[in-house]
Amino acid sequence: MDERTPQPPGHNEFRVRRRIALAGGALTLVVYLAVPALTAFTTLFDGHLGPVGLGYVAAAFAILFPLGGAYAYGRWANRREGAP
DSSP: OOTTSOOOOOHHHHHHHHHHHHHHHHHHHHHHHHHHHHHHHOSTTOSEETTEEHHHHHHHHHHHHHHHHHHHHHHHHHHHHTOO
16 A cells, blocks of 8 residues: 555544544433423423423424534544545
């Protein structure tokens, strides 16, 4: 192999990526599953934020939070790999 051939990632980098992916996935699952549990069994989201119920605001956050996390992870991974 010459110097232009990409090298496979090292074992340590794989551990870092695996840890970030598993931690991000677990956090996303907790946030996503917390919304139905909190809206069904508590009065926490019974209020209103202007004309919109707080349950809808929390549900929108639970849907948009994983998208933001995936975007941040993609940017981090691209920076680590030196992609433009």
